[in-house]
Amino acid sequence: MKLLGAVLVALSLLLPGAWASEASRTCIFQTLSEADHEFCRGDLEIIYPEVGDVSCSYIPKCHEYRRKLSEEWGQPRIRYPWAKKNKKYVLVMVDPDAPNRENPRLRFWRHWLVTDILGSDLRVGKIKGKVLTDYNRPKPARYSGYHRYQFRLYRQSQHQTISLSSEEQQSLGTWDLKDFVEDFHLGHPVAATQFLTKNCKD
Known part of the structure; x- marks a missing residue:
């Protein structure tokens, strides 16, 4: 038995990739249900470190991905x-x-809002523009189930200035997204996607 243990330890030192691939096989990114999947359109990519593009998927609990999403990334x-x-x-x-x-x-809780993003930057995955709401990490409360985190991309008129009212700036929750879109004539999103996650301790 000790000999078998020694062989396994030696293998883990010599072949770390084999053990890593074994671990990665157990971490599965499930695609969303048909109803939630319908929201995703236009090939919008949401890329986090370690996991890559999480568009239209559940964030798995394995490898502490949910915790990292809420606390680190x-x-x-x-x-x-x-x-x-x-x-x-x-x-x-x-x-x-x-x-x-x-x-x-408290829908639609605002987690991030950026305007004046150039298309040339978007094509390579850079978000440079006027930040109206700083990025807030997804932090679902315990026992609140899965939350959808939705990303909507709108075309902005060339010389249009977009802003938030003082009331909107003071509160992230109960944001009237429909009114915001109508006020600035943004129309329908050119692309949209979402991922689902829940509290890492659930």
Whole structure:
């Protein structure tokens, strides 16, 4: 038995890749249900370190990905390969399930809002623009189930200035996204996607 243990230890030192691939096989990124999947369109990529593009998937608990998403990772890279180089865009990230999906009285909780993003930057995954709401990590409350974190990308008119009211600036929750879109004539998103996650301790 000791000999077998020694052989396994030796193998782990000599072949770390083999053990890593074994571990990675147990970490599965599930795609969303058909109803949630319908929200995703336009090839918008949401890229976090270690996991890559999480568009239209559940964040798994394995490898502490949910904890890292809530406590460590900063804003993701947002890539939209079909962006028109000389056009401007608005990026919105919201949680429509605050405080939970059954009773979303605080929808659409605003997690990130950036305007004046050049299409040339979007095509390579850079978000440079006017930040109206700093990126807030997804932090679902315990026992609140899965939350959808939605990313919506809108085309912005060339000489348009977009802003938040003082009331909107003071509160991230119960944001009227529909009114915001209508006020600035943003129309329908040119691309949208979402991922689902829940509290890492659940």
